Amino acid sequence: MTATHRGRFAPSPTGRLHLGNAWAAALGWLWARSQAGEFLLRVEDLDTARSRTGLTEALLADQAWLGLEFDAPPVFQSRRLDLYRAAFERLRATGRVYPCFCTRSEIARAVSAPHGPADEGPRYPGTCLALSSEQVEERARTRPPAWRFRPREGLTDVHDLLHGRIVQDVAREVGDFVVLRNDGVPSYQLAVVVDDAEMGITHVLRGDDLLRSTARQIQLCEALGLPVPVYAHVPLLLGPDGKRLAKRAGTPGLAELRERGIAPERLVGLLAAWAGLGDGRPVDLQALVPRFVLERLPREPIAVDPSRVNEALFGPG
Numbered sequence: 001m002t003a004t005h006r007g008r009f010a011p012s013p014t015g016r017l018h019l020g021n022a023w024a025a026a027l028g029w030l031w032a033r034s035q036a037g038e039f040l041l042r043v044e045d046l047d048t049a050r051s052r053t054g055l056t057e058a059l060l061a062d063q064a065w066l067g068l069e070f071d072a073p074p075v076f077q078s079r080r081l082d083l084y085r086a087a088f089e090r091l092r093a094t095g096r097v098y099p100c101f102c103t104r105s106e107i108a109r110a111v112s113a114p115h116g117p118a119d120e121g122p123r124y125p126g127t128c129l130a131l132s133s134e135q136v137e138e139r140a141r142t143r144p145p146a147w148r149f150r151p152r153e154g155l156t157d158v159h160d161l162l163h164g165r166i167v168q169d170v171a172r173e174v175g176d177f178v179v180l181r182n183d184g185v186p187s188y189q190l191a192v193v194v195d196d197a198e199m200g201i202t203h204v205l206r207g208d209d210l211l212r213s214t215a216r217q218i219q220l221c222e223a224l225g226l227p228v229p230v231y232a233h234v235p236l237l238l239g240p241d242g243k244r245l246a247k248r249a250g251t252p253g254l255a256e257l258r259e260r261g262i263a264p265e266r267l268v269g270l271l272a273a274w275a276g277l278g279d280g281r282p283v284d285l286q287a288l289v290p291r292f293v294l295e296r297l298p299r300e301p302i303a304v305d306p307s308r309v310n311e312a313l314f315g316p317g
C-alpha cells in the first residue's frame with residue numbers, strides 16, 4: 001500500500017541547522033509518522049550549491065543525530081534545473097508569463113505605496129507588461145529578462161489545518177511575481193510547487209512565515225495543473241529580540257550539540273515541550289509518534305529563553 005501522507009523537510013542550506021530547523025523538521029516527521037506516512041528530504045540549494053557543498057553532508061549528519069529517517073535519498077534542487085525549465089515552458093505556453101527587464105531600483109522608483117509582501121519587494125507595477133515585441137527584442141540584447149507570472153484576479157483560498165481559511169488577493173497584494181530569474185534559476189515559488197508535485201508530497205508542514213507565499217503557490221499549481229497539497233503552517237521560534245531564533249540569540253546549533261556529545265533526547269524533550277507534547281524532560285523522538293496530534297500544536301509564536309534552553313541542553317541531566 002502506498003502511504004496517503006507524504007511530507008517533506010525542505011531546508012535551504014545557508015548555514016548549519018539551528019533549533020528552528022530542528023523544530024520544523026521534527027514536527028513534519030512526527031506528523032508523517034503519526035499518519036503511517038512517509039517523509040522526504042529536499043535540499044533547497046538553488047542559491048548555495050556551488051559554494052556550500054560541505055554543508056549538505058553536515059545537514060544530513062545533523063538530521064540523523066536528531067533521529068529523523070527519510071524514506072528516499074535526498075533531492076537536491078540544484079540538480080533539477082531541467083524539471084523547472086520544463087514547468088516554466090508549460091507556464092509560458094499558457095500565456096501567463098512575460099519577460100521583465102526591470103532592475104530592483106527601477107521597480108522601487110516606479111512604485112509608490114502600498115507595498116507587497118516583503119519577500120517580493122514592492123508590488124510590481126507591471127511596467128514590462130506593456131512592452132511591444134520589438135521593445136522586448138531590443139532590451140534582450142543588453143540584459144536577459146526575468147519572467148513574471150500574472151496571477152488571476154480575485155481571492156485565492158488557502159486552507160491551513162492550523163490557521164483555518166485564509167484568503168489573499170494575489171494580483172492586488174503581490175502583483176505579477178517572478179517565476180524565472182534573469183540568471184535562468186527558477187524562483188523559490190516555482191521550484192517548490194514543481195518539486196512538491198514531482199515528489200508526490202501530499203502534506204506540507206513549514207514555518208508560518210511562508211503562509212504569505214502559499215496563495216502564490218496555489219495559483220502556480222492551478223496554472224500547471226498540479227495537485228495542491230494539504231498545508232499546516234507552524235509557529236516560529238522567536239529569540240529574545242522577538243525575531244526568528246538565530247544563532248545570535250545564544251542558542252546552540254545541532255552540530256555543536258552533536259560534537260559535544262549531548263544526547264539528542266534532550267533537544268527532543270525541549271521541542272516536545274514547545275509543541276505541547278511533553279514536560280521538557282528528555283524523550284526519544286520515536287516515543288512522541290503516538291502522542292502527536294497536529295491540531296494541538298500552538299498557533300502563536302514561541303518565545304524561547306536561551307538561558308533555559310542552555311540549561312536544559314547542557315545542565316546536569
Ligand code: GLU
Pocket residue numbers: 010011012044192205206207210
Ligand atoms: N527552503 C525553505 C526554508 O528553508 C522552506 C520551503 C518550504 O518549506 O516550502 O525556509
